[in-house]
Amino acid sequence: MIYDIVIIGGGPIGIACGLEAQKKGLSYLILEKGPIVNSLYNYPVNMQFFSSSERLEIDEIPFISKEAKPSRIEALEYYRRIATSNNLNIHLFEKVENVSKNDDFFSVKTSKDTYQAKNVIVATGFYDIPNKLGIPGEELAKVAHYYKDPHFYAGQKVAVVGASNSAIDAALECWRKGAEVTLIIRGKSVGDRVKYWVRPDVINRIEEGSIKAYYNANITQITATTLDIKTDQKEITIDNDFVLALIGYRPNFTFLEKMGIRLSDNEKRIPSYHEETMETNVKGIFLAGVICGGMETHKWFIENSRIHAKMIVKTILENQN
Structure with missing residues (x-):
């Protein structure tokens, strides 16, 4: 046919x-x-x-x-x-x-x-x-480019990379299920296209200290237990269990x-x-x-x-x- x-x-x-x-x-x-x-x-x-x-x-x-x-x-x-x-x-x-x-x-x-x-x-x-970070350690099993369910991350140190809807939704959901969440944002703020009822929520969580956020930041290396982060002001290493690289x-x-x-x-x-x-x-x-x-x-x-x-x-x- x-x-x-x-x-x-x-x-x-x-x-x-x-x-x-x-x-x-x-x-x-x-x-x-x-x-x-x-x-x-x-x-x-x-x-x-x-x-x-x-x-x-x-x-x-x-x-x-x-x-x-x-x-x-x-x-x-x-x-x-x-x-x-x-x-x-x-x-x-x-x-x-x-x-x-x-x-x-x-x-x-x-x-x-x-x-x-x-x-x-x-x-x-x-x-x-998925877009990739292109850094050492990205191939580790702890790194995911897709996010499904926040329950998996309860009680874990989770770094979420990105500033768009997918990243912000994941950060908020994981935090509400008991994860210790760190946002790694390449720009100077949460993305302008984030859903209008979600953006104030995440900004309030960041301002009150519930979610840690690094702006103008990039991850430079991922290891089994840590992340190396470079901002426009400093370089730091933080403890980490999982990485959600939700960058599009x-x-x-x-x-x-x-x-x-x-x-x-x-x-x-x-x-x-x-x-x-x-x-x-x-x-x-x-x-x-x-x-x-x-x-x-x-x-x-x-x-x-x-x-x-x-x-x-x-x-x-x-x-x-």
């Missing part, structure tokens, strides 16, 4: 693309390397979204949440029910390994099979590859380049695509969602990229006529 569309990524935007293709009568297949909305599944267990529930809706399907800002578990239920109740053609736990062009079709090789498609939509997000994530640029998609030469690494059609420089390959922003991972969200599904499917239909 030759599909009209193969969609790489079964997150909210990949699901939105599948819904739109299904409504327009196009044959499609969604390929997801993990469970449904794999990235959301791997978010911290207690995460609460910055966006309200209606802004996370896709295909005008109502998202009802207990509070204005839905939780991770509510989002998982919402997107899972959409996928199952609409009988979306989605293959789970099947990782895409390679995409190549054969004459008029694309060959999409996965960990389980190979599929043929007239068009490919890449909706893989950015959560797969990046799209899989190598995967994009292997498909022939051009990236900008600057540090933003923005993929080449047409803003009105979402088609890349490779005819028949489209981008959807946060991956469109390259390293600017704060630019695209569910709420402002769900429209990509309609834009892409409209273009594909027009190209067929």
Whole structure:
């Protein structure tokens, strides 16, 4: 079978693309390397979204949440029910390994099979590859680039690296479960984009001394029991049991380049695509969602990229006529 569309990524935007293709009568297949909305599944267990529930809706399907800002578990239920109740053609736990062009079709090789498609939509997000500190000791088992549950860190000396939502949420949650928390912040303050109801909370905890914070600081070395920290004023060593290096994530640029998609030469690494059609420089390959922003991972969200599904499917239909 030759599909009209193969969609790489079964997150909210990949699901939105599948819904739109299904409504327009196009044959499609969604390929997801993990469970449904794999990235959301791997978010911290207690995460609460910055966006309200209606802004996370896709295909005008109502998202009802207990509070204005839905939780991770509510989002998982919402997107899972959409996928199952609409009988979306989605293959789970099947990782895409390679995409190549054969004459008029694309060959999409996965960990389980190979599929043929007239068009490919890449909706893989950015959560797969963490940014690294690049320092001695980062390979130690005590260092994590993903954070899940604060209970694990109760009674431990935990250093949290970062100043964005993920780092600040982790610092507060771990402290509330009894961890001794130290924040290592590269800049001069807690990040401006931290959720507005969370930022005052962490600043108050820092000011009262419940959470120790070092600003204009970087970790220079990690050992089994300590951290070396350099600030603009001094160098210190502190005792440490665990490090949460939550300094952001990046799209899989190598995967994009292997498909022939051009990236900008600057540090933003923005993929080449047409803003009105979402088609890349490779005819028949489209981008959807946060991956469109390259390293600017704060630019695209569910709420402002769900429209990509309609834009892409409209273009594909027009190209067929």
